[in-house]
Amino acid sequence: MVLNLVSGLIDTTYRNIYLLIIGKFFSATELGYYTRAEQFANLPSQNITGVIQRVSYPVLTSIQDNKPQLKSAYQKLIKSTMLITFVLMLLMAAVAEPLVLTLIGNKWLPSVIYLQLLCFAGMFYPLHALNLNILKVQGRSDLFLKLEVIKKLLAIPVIICGILFGIKILIVGMIVLSMIALFLNSHWSGKFINYLFKDQIKEILPSFILAAFIGAIVYMIGYVIDAANFWKLIMQFIGGIILYFLIAELTKMEDYLYIKSIVLEKLRKRN
Numbered sequence: 001m002v003l004n005l006v007s008g009l010i011d012t013t014y015r016n017i018y019l020l021i022i023g024k025f026f027s028a029t030e031l032g033y034y035t036r037a038e039q040f041a042n043l044p045s046q047n048i049t050g051v052i053q054r055v056s057y058p059v060l061t062s063i064q065d066n067k068p069q070l071k072s073a074y075q076k077l078i079k080s081t082m083l084i085t086f087v088l089m090l091l092m093a094a095v096a097e098p099l100v101l102t103l104i105g106n107k108w109l110p111s112v113i114y115l116q117l118l119c120f121a122g123m124f125y126p127l128h129a130l131n132l133n134i135l136k137v138q139g140r141s142d143l144f145l146k147l148e149v150i151k152k153l154l155a156i157p158v159i160i161c162g163i164l165f166g167i168k169i170l171i172v173g174m175i176v177l178s179m180i181a182l183f184l185n186s187h188w189s190g191k192f193i194n195y196l197f198k199d200q201i202k203e204i205l206p207s208f209i210l211a212a213f214i215g216a217i218v219y220m221i222g223y224v225i226d227a228a229n230f231w232k233l234i235m236q237f238i239g240g241i242i243l244y245f246l247i248a249e250l251t252k253m254e255d256y257l258y259i260k261s262i263v264l265e266k267l268r269k270r271n
Contacts, residue, residue: 017159021159025163033108033110034111034114036104042122045125045126046125048085049125049128059073067193075203078203078204081130082207083207083253083256083259086207086212087214087244089122089123091218093119094236095237096112096116100115114168114171117172118171120175121174121178122178124181127182127200127204128178128185131189135192147188150184151180155177158170158173158176183197218236218240
């Protein structure tokens with residue numbers, strides 16, 4: 001319990017350090033652009049992460065002694081969670097410009113590139129949470145804490161590069177750091193259930209490819225459509241959702257069908 005508390009304090013400090021660095025070494029205007037972009041990017045990623053942490057922990061804990069069942073449940077959680085996360089984050093990156101211009105106005109246009117980069121930096125957060133939950137389930141809070149310390153130390157050169165070369169490079173560094181953290185988290189948590197980094201990447205790659213394809217199409221739609229930002233945003237969003245469901249239904253994508261079955265089952269129970 002104490003180790004979990006320490007890990008949480010380290011993570012909170014780490015999340016706030018970027019704002020402190022930007023506020024110290026960059027102008028208030030740049031800080032404002034970054035903060036606004038971060039608020040948008042955090043909306044899907046942190047909410048999904050929070051839900052996953054609350055829901056997955058008791059489920060995984062209940063089957064912690066059955067390794068094959070634990071691995072199977074974990075695989076389903078990862079694939080379904082990352083399908084939703086990839087689509088939401090890459091769709092947000094694709095509609096970033098009309099989204100920002102519609103909701104907060106033209107003066108925030110420079111924050112668009114920050115938002116797009118932060119979508120890539122944040123799209124693996126739910127996967128980090130799932131991997132770390134495995135360590136908690138297995139009673140390895142000590143390893144959890146060690147990983148948190150290692151990852152935060154690795155953030156130091158990223159922060160230095162950001163100070164020297166600007167906020168965009170800082171966020172690019174965050175993307176690289178997120179991938180390194182993913183490797184560390186999945187490597188150690190995967191050892192407990194024989195589900196390592198390469199296995200996880202192989203499982204979520206189809207979802208990423210689908211989301212990237214949809215994001216690219218939606219992004220191009222924004223250039224083709226000559227309309228006010230509000231209507232452009234609506235048409236891009238609706239187009240992306242229709243394209244997603246169309247491809248998922250036609251290809252009978254396993255992760256999509258799994259989520260669909262859960263939703264339909266819940267709807268039947270309510271009715």
